[in-house]
Every structure is written in structure tokens, then in C-alpha cells.
Amino acid sequence: MDIDRRTLLGATAMPFVPSVLSAAVSADDWGSIAREYDVTREIIQLEHGNWGMMPRPVLQAYRAMIERVNRDTSYYARRGMAGxxxxxxxxxxxxxxxxxxxxxxxxxxxxxxxxxxxxxxxxxxxxxxxxxxxxxxxxxxxxxxxxxxxxxxxxxxxxxxxxxxxxxxxxxxxxxxxxxxxxxxxxxxxxxxxxxxxxxxxxxxxxxxxxxxxxxxxxxxxxxxxxxxxxxxxxxxxxxxxxxxxxxxxxxxxxxxxxxxxxxxxxxxxxxxxxxxxxxxxxxxxxxxxxxxxxxxLAFQAAIGGSRREARLKQLRDRWVRPLRDMPQVQILTPDDPAMYGAITSFRLRGRTSHDENVELARTLLERHGIFTVHRDGLASGSCVRVTPALATQESELDRLVEAIRELAS
Missing domain, CATH: 3.40.640.10 (Type I PLP-dependent aspartate aminotransferase-like (Major domain))
Structure with a gap:
């Protein structure tokens, strides 16, 4: 989708809302919203906690802003950028x-x-x-x-x-x-x-x-x-x-x-x-x-809406957590109280709390199943593996995670 370059370069107050996004949000079409993100398909990316991927319209806006700052340098910085x-x-x-x-x-x-x-x-x-x-x-x-x-x-x-x-x-x-x-x-x-x-x-x-x-x-x-x-x-x-x-x-x-x-x-x-x-x-x-x-x-996120975005992220988390909750071999570290979780949830295989065991668990998910997660240390109870879906995540990818964890737990 094309964005008016003059709008992007002329002022920061533009709240543009791509029409395709507005239509997708109205229909709860999360597949279309996910396609606004150019996420790698080389692996299943379930480590969105490090930083957030820019959706395509924001990336286009950033490129335009880089061009302007690079082109006008201090002529812009000292005359209009402060405003x-x-x-x-x-x-x-x-x-x-x-x-x-x-x-x-x-x-x-x-x-x-x-x-x-x-x-x-x-x-x-x-x-x-x-x-x-x-x-x-x-x-x-x-x-x-x-x-x-x-x-x-x-x-x-x-x-x-x-x-x-x-x-x-x-x-x-x-x-x-x-x-x-x-x-x-x-x-x-x-x-x-x-x-x-x-x-x-x-x-x-x-x-x-x-x-x-x-x-x-x-x-x-x-x-x-x-x-x-x-x-x-x-x-x-x-x-x-x-x-x-x-x-x-x-x-x-x-x-x-x-x-x-x-x-x-x-x-x-x-x-x-x-x-x-x-x-x-x-x-x-x-x-x-x-x-x-x-x-x-901010405009992209406002088009989705805060409550709708939170609900979607929790839905994605539930998609993989709920099928595993009753497996005694899997320890989910975030409670199911909706007020106590968002997108991020960590897990470990029960009894495996060491750093090395959870590094190996994350490595196996990647190398054997093509699923990228990250281990986390520092908990008083031991180490774990963190799973972080985002709006770019497809539900089928979380189903693949469930299958992989079930295999490893068994």
C-alpha cells in the first residue's frame, strides 16, 4: 500500500490509517492484520519480546523520515524539527x-x-x-x-x-x-x-x-x-x-x-x-x-484499538497454553487469570530448572521443529523458555508449538 510521501514528510501529526487495516479490524480479520508484517518465514518466530516488528506502513514512514533527516540534516534540525x-x-x-x-x-x-x-x-x-x-x-x-x-x-x-x-x-x-x-x-x-x-x-x-x-x-x-x-x-x-x-x-x-x-x-x-x-x-x-x-x-495501533489488541494477544497466548495446561510434564509459569498475563508466557519441562537444560530446550525447538523461542534465567525457581507471539503470529504456528512441546515432554 502506498502512503503519500508529502504527508509523511510534511508533519508528524498525520494520523494515517490504511483502509485495508480499517476493514480488517472491523471484520476481526487477524490474518489480514498479520500480513501487514513482513515477518520471516524461514522459521516460526515466537520471540517478539526483544523488540516489536514495524508493520509495513510504519516501516514506509520510517524510510521516508530517514530520507528527510539525511537530506536536510541540520537545516531541518535547527529550523523546524524541534517543533x-x-x-x-x-x-x-x-x-x-x-x-x-x-x-x-x-x-x-x-x-x-x-x-x-x-x-x-x-x-x-x-x-x-x-x-x-x-x-x-x-x-x-x-x-x-x-x-x-x-x-x-x-x-x-x-x-x-x-x-x-x-x-x-x-x-x-x-x-x-x-x-x-x-x-x-x-x-x-x-x-x-x-x-x-x-x-x-x-x-x-x-x-x-x-x-x-x-x-x-x-x-x-x-x-x-x-x-x-x-x-x-x-x-x-x-x-x-x-x-x-x-x-x-x-x-x-x-x-x-x-x-x-x-x-x-x-x-x-x-x-x-x-x-x-x-x-x-x-x-x-x-x-x-x-x-x-x-x-x-501510534496511528496504526489506534486503528486496531487497545482493548482489541490486548484481547488478540491473549488469544494467541491461550492458543498454545490451554492445550498444554493439563500435561503434568509441562510447567506453565503464568497463571490463567486474564488480569495476570498478556502475550508473553514462559514454560519449562517439570523438574528441568537449570540454565543448560533450558538453553537446550530452546535449541531443540529451533533445530528440530523450526520454532524460535528464547531461554530466560533469573527466576528464584530456575530457568525457563519464553514464548512471545505478536500480531504477526499465525494461529497455525502456535499449533505447531503445541505439537513440538508435547513431543519433547513425552
């Missing part, structure tokens, strides 16, 4: 349900989360911070670094497995009450290890009642689940736009509630007296073309 980027930021803020002065673009969620954790300035020597085994590795490392940079005690907890909403709430409640010195907690909305969805709003509220700030890692939840940032009831959130929103690689965002911006120090490369959110991140020169393509990605 266009502010338009991108406004659209991101609107999509997330927050004010423009509460959002700043980053290169990824890791950059956003590092700023929030390492520049959080409400800690005193002897205070404690808390994180969990399912949190992302670099976020765990950033929390550990606070022992040196802020002189605090760093606490780690193992989340219950199998998880339920209630035992997760109970686990955090007990951890908070066991150490009144806790002043900050890291919460991962959707775990990259297992796909577990934390009841973040309830935990953040529980924390606030005890004088604890929650810093939320929404790298995998924005675009995978249907919500707006205020619903998480947290003041500090980092997110990706190149995973489930499908923008080009190299775009994320940081949110700070406007009356809490002073709780995050400016980046060391910025003027320490600045009070705006922009000063909390200092990236240098980013991929401007990627940032300018974000409105195209």
Missing part, C-alpha cells in the same frame, strides 16, 4: 493519558528506568529499597548500585510461584511491613522473564500508604496491555515505544507526575537548577527519524 518532535511528544502524552510536561522521549525503557532509579533523590543513608527476582537485569543492577551511590540497604524478594493476585499482594505487604525502612520499590508491570502481570496499581497504593515510592518498569506493558499511565497510580514510569507500539528501534519514554519531578535529579550533564522533565534525561543525538515515526506507529 515536529514536540508534536511527537504531545501525541505520546495524549496516547498515555498524561500531560506533555510529564513525558520525555528516551532511546528505550532502560535509559528511562536508569534515570528514575539512579537519580531518585529521596533516599538517605540507612534507608532500604526493594526489588524482585522477575525484574529486568539492568534494573536490578541499578537498584544494587544505590547501595554505593545513596548508602542504602538493597533488598531482594522472590515472587510467589505459582502466582495469584492475592499471594502477590500478600508478598509485597509482608515485605513492606517487615522493613519499615523501605522508601522505594521497583515494580515490573509485565515481566520479561515469564510474562507475569503484577497488580501494580494495588501494590503502588499499598506502598504510598507506607511512605514508599514505586518506580514502575512498563517496558513490556505499554502496547501489550490496554491501559493509560495514571491507572498504574505510580509517579515514576519508564516505557518502550519500540516493543508493543511498533515504533522503530531506539524510542522509549519516561513519565514523571508533574508535581514529583523534583524527586528525580537532573542528569549530571544538565544544569542542576533545571526543573523540567527534559533535564532528567541527557541522550545526546538520538535517531531523529525513529522519533519522528512514532505518530505513524
Amino acid at each position: 515536529d518532535l514536540e508534536g511527537v511528544r504531545a501525541q505520546v502524552a495524549d496516547a498515555m493519558g498524561v500531560a506533555i510536561e510529564e513525558i520525555v522521549l528516551t532511546r528505550n525503557a532502560t535509559e528511562a528506568m536508569k534515570a528514575l532509579i539512579l537519580q531518585y533523590n529521596r533516599l538517605q543513608s540507612g534507608d532500604a529499597v526493594l526489588y524482585a527476582d522477575l525484574d529486568y537485569d539492568s534494573m536490578q543492577a541499578s537498584m544494587q548500585a544505590l547501595a554505593t551511590t545513596r548508602g542504602v540497604r538493597v533488598m531482594k524478594m522472590a515472587l510467589p510461584e505459582p502466582a495469584t493476585r492475592q499471594n502477590l499482594l500478600d508478598a509485597y505487604r509482608m515485605a513492606f511491613d517487615a522493613d519499615p525502612g523501605i522508601r522505594m520499590v521497583l515494580l515490573t508491570h509485565v515481566s520479561h522473564r515469564t510474562g507475569l502481570v503484577l497488580p501494580v496499581a494495588e501494590i503502588a497504593t499499598m506502598a504510598r500508604q507506607r511512605g514508599i515510592d514505586a518506580i514502575v518498569d512498563a517496558a513490556h506493558s505499554v502496547g501489550q496491555l490496554d491501559f493509560r499511565l495514571p491507572e498504574l497510580r505510580a509517579d515514576f514510569i519508564g516505557m518502550n515505544l519500540h516493543k508493543w507500539i511498533g515504533a522503530p528501534l531506539g524510542v522509549g519514554a519516561l513519565y514523571i507526575r508533574k508535581d514529583r519531578i523534583d524527586a528525580i535529579d537532573p542528569d549530571p550533564a544538565e544544569d542542576p537548577a533545571r526543573t523540567d522533565i527534559d533535564a532528567r534525561v541527557h541522550t545526546g543525538t538520538p535517531d531523529y527519524a525513529a522519533q519522528l515515526t512514532v505518530p505513524a506507529a
